[in-house]
Amino acid sequence: MSAIDTDTARKVARLARIRVAEDRLPALAAELSGILAFMEQLNEVDVTGVEPMVSVTPMRLKRRADVVADGGRQAAVLANAPEAAEGFFAVPKVVE
């Protein structure tokens, strides 16, 4: 595993949908590399034959009947939207 360079930092910011100014990328890359270096300690552990933990307490995922249990609350759902129109969330144009 290697340190994060500026290109990788740019790619990660893009994947995370967080705008990072070009001149901030080297500092971000250095910071992320520092944190990753701390995580490298995990390579010292022998994990042969160990299953990755899925659930911290042994549990079976509960199921419920497949029925409509709630709904009809359009006004409440849209109440906090930065922009809503005609009963929908409104966003900038997505399709050209």
Next chain:
Amino acid sequence: MSLSDLTIAAARDGLRRRDFTATELTASCLEAIGQAGALNAFVHLTAERARAMAAAADARLAAGDAPALCGIPLGIKDLFCTEGVESQAGSRILAGFRPPYESTVTRQLWQAGAVMLGKLNMDEFAMGSSNETSCYGPAVNPWRRQGEATPLTPGGSSGGSAAAVAAGLCLGATGTDTGGSIRQPAAFTGIVGLKPTYGRCSRWGIVAFASSLDQAGPMTRTVRDAAIMLAAMAGADPLDSTSAELPVPDFEAALSGDIRGSRIGIPREYRMDGMPAAIGRLWQEGAAMLRDAGAEIVDISLPHTKYALPAYYVIAPAEASSNLARYDGVRYGHRAPLAPGDGIVEMYEKTRAEGFGTEVRRRVMIGTYVLSAGFYDAYYNRARKVRALIRRDFEAAFAAGIDAILTPATPSAAFPLGAMATADPVQMYLNDVFTVTVNLAGLPGIAVPAGLDGEGLPLGLQLIGRPWEEAALLNHADVLERAAGFVSRPAKWW
């Protein structure tokens, strides 16, 4: 002493004896909050609602129909969604968000008769150990070093909850704990903080940080109060499939004060280099107190302890990067102003860059990286394997007959606000070194105030219990609390 300084247990009994009314008790808290602006603990006050809830509590008390927390004024961490009341998780990105629903934990508290005073300061999305990542500015610790006026951190992320309870602004508060966010601030402010077993309290309506680690719990001035509050917060919830279908015991009734024959483990891996002498001494004294109460002290080993922090700082950011994907400027909260021609991707990127603070952006990007193609196995899956080994360490100790484990709660006392401003992010993460193992293993843990350091600041000890055995854990904590006899309160300067 004013009414707002009462314990929950004493207030409950006083209300039933008609020594005072719920209305008077709530007024006393609102007055204390009004004088404590310098602590920056309450960030959204709900005074009118509190008075109405107190009046309703008085009516129930008069009618002889008073549930457990009837008339008890509480503060609520900003992470809990409260219907119609700002719930921002300490973040700009949720500015103005008023949930149209109530979290299960708070709904249960109101059903038990509790009174909501308002929302409490916290680190943004519960990511921080000093309350300094909050969009409201940091909460301030009511404790100061002897003869100094340097403002200290109340810890984090539940820093506002800790400051408010320690300063007597409310009788108890809710907190949440993903890596130590209840126990570390409790230790820094000389109060009790309990993280229950994962699944004991519903997570529904609590803004998610790391879903496999998050758990809500009480922050109070005594162990008994934590027992009373936990009973109202806990229980199975159809809206959270990870909440446990187990009966909620009478935690308060379990405080027998008898721990004779109990086996207390002292994990050797928790003796850290560079740990302040006062903390090492307190740990030894705590063990001696439990021995004097009839417990057997046993040296144990939890060999993977050293790897808990790096595993945590892979798993928690990974889950956070997924959970925080929902903050996109579409359905709630902040949306960045757009330039002409900006499309939806620019909207996402600008909104998240503006809305999230530095630490949240950092963790979302770390999480994105460790989950990205090519690194998933090397980081995320490896961390989940190490997590399994950490849990196994505890299982082996419990299988060998250990009933509870005693450790320090934090590697230091409260530090000055701003002290970590130029430090490497990893330095701040080290605050969680004694608490984070408990979240990774899903266990219950409690911080109990046990003494003061040489500068007059409170220090806490942590007890770790078996899964689902909060009742026994609280009983051990109660014995430790009595033996330590910690009764100090911060001298009022605010």
